[in-house]
Amino acid sequence: MKNEFQKSNRVDMMINPANRVKSIQLSQIRKMFEVCSENAINLGIGEPDFDTPLHIRQAVIESLDEGFTHYTSNKGILELREAISKKLNAENNIQKDPESIIVTVGASEALYMCAQALINKGDDVLIPDPGFLAYDAVIKISEGNPIPIPLKMENDFRMSAEDVENKITSKTKAIILNSPSNPTGSVMNRAEIKKISKLAEDNNIFIISDEIYEKITYGTKHHSPGEFTDNAIVINGFSKTYAMTGFRVAYVAARDDIIEELLKIHQYNTACASSISQKAALAAIEGPQNCVDEMVGEFKRRRDLMVGRLNEMGWECKSPEGAFYTFPYVEDSQEFISKALENEVVAVSGKAFGKAGSEHVRMSYAASYLEIESAMDRLEKINI
Numbered sequence: 001m002k003n004e005f006q007k008s009n010r011v012d013m014m015i016n017p018a019n020r021v022k023s024i025q026l027s028q029i030r031k032m033f034e035v036c037s038e039n040a041i042n043l044g045i046g047e048p049d050f051d052t053p054l055h056i057r058q059a060v061i062e063s064l065d066e067g068f069t070h071y072t073s074n075k076g077i078l079e080l081r082e083a084i085s086k087k088l089n090a091e092n093n094i095q096k097d098p099e100s101i102i103v104t105v106g107a108s109e110a111l112y113m114c115a116q117a118l119i120n121k122g123d124d125v126l127i128p129d130p131g132f133l134a135y136d137a138v139i140k141i142s143e144g145n146p147i148p149i150p151l152k153m154e155n156d157f158r159m160s161a162e163d164v165e166n167k168i169t170s171k172t173k174a175i176i177l178n179s180p181s182n183p184t185g186s187v188m189n190r191a192e193i194k195k196i197s198k199l200a201e202d203n204n205i206f207i208i209s210d211e212i213y214e215k216i217t218y219g220t221k222h223h224s225p226g227e228f229t230d231n232a233i234v235i236n237g238f239s240k241t242y243a244m245t246g247f248r249v250a251y252v253a254a255r256d257d258i259i260e261e262l263l264k265i266h267q268y269n270t271a272c273a274s275s276i277s278q279k280a281a282l283a284a285i286e287g288p289q290n291c292v293d294e295m296v297g298e299f300k301r302r303r304d305l306m307v308g309r310l311n312e313m314g315w316e317c318k319s320p321e322g323a324f325y326t327f328p329y330v331e332d333s334q335e336f337i338s339k340a341l342e343n344e345v346v347a348v349s350g351k352a353f354g355k356a357g358s359e360h361v362r363m364s365y366a367a368s369y370l371e372i373e374s375a376m377d378r379l380e381k382i383n384i
């Protein structure tokens with residue numbers, strides 16, 4: 001027998017997914033790959049073209065042979081969290097014991113967890129503009145409001161404490177920092193990070209610090225707000241540093257009361273990161289680091305090639321101090337992107353990363369040196 005509610009004409013109504021998700025776009029970057037032809041050179045992708053170093057792959061084979069294929073503790077295997085704790089202390093001057101660390105399914109999951117655990121409906125979260133696409137999306141999924149902080153090319157796209165201070169209101173709950181930055185490659189300096197950390201403390205604001213490109217710098221050292229304030233939630237991982245994007249492994253470190261809330265999201269979302277990926281991460285963090293130096297050295301060579309060629313062609317391009325992207329000024333990014341595609345080069349419109357990026361394009365130099373050379377030859381044919 002039908003109840004009153006079922007008898008109503010609800011059956012005629014469309015059943016719709018949640019509005020907060022419907023308002024979000026799928027990644028523009030992924031879309032670009034779908035339209036490009038087989039001969040196209042893809043400078044759109046944000047992942048190193050190197051093979052994962054051998055000793056890391058071997059650790060996975062060993063873990064499989066040992067039958068290490070079951071759930072791990074929710075926070076991740078203790079050995080890995082101990083190694084991360086040591087690393088944070090030695091390299092970042094951050095004191096977090098293994099209990100204050102959660103191993104996550106990529107920095108992507110860590111960002112999602114932070115948004116879910118920290119943001120209430122209607123909270124404002126300051127984000128860099130241009131900035132990584134996921135920031136806007138994860139905040140909206142949590143029904144928060146992303147508030148862009150526009151970054152300027154004349155300041156090398158660096159966020160200053162003054163930029164942050166100007167945007168803080170009573171609704172500001174958190175700020176996302178990303179240094180080195182995707183898409184601009186800018187690296188924030190220590191003094192500015194210290195000032196922003198003080199602002200966060202004075203105004204009771206969380207800092208979500210995405211440090212995934214920490215090791216990919218070309219002379220400028222990375223610094224973390226985790227050194228200065230306990231309001232900082234530090235996100236770092238293995239995807240970019242060790243060419244391990246497919247392993248989906250990263251971590252988050254924060255003070256204990258925040259970790260407890262983050263763990264709830266992690267536990268009910270993924271239970272734990274993949275057991276064998278955690279073993280791979282352990283081999284990466286404890287093993288020889290010369291593989292990282294070699295990759296960064298090669299990125300630098302490619303960066304110099306790309307920046308040099310773009311400037312020669314008249315596309316104004318700063319030499320980025322970190323990550324593996326250039327972000328040249330092209331005036332009309334849409335026109336540039338379509339002309340580049342006609343010449344079989346895939347780049348991403350700066351607009352995808354926020355309004356302040358709309359006159360730029362992002363080109364990744366995680367493609368090979370030879371590919372970059374050919375791509376630049378092809379771009380030389382563009383006339384706008």
Ligand SMILES: Cc1ncc(COP(=O)(O)O)c(C=O)c1O
Nearest residue numbers: 046106107108132182237239250
């Ligand atoms: C700034 C930034 N944060 C986070 C991520 C996600 O990294 P992961 O592969 O660890 O999920 C990316 C990937 O492109 C990124 O560029």
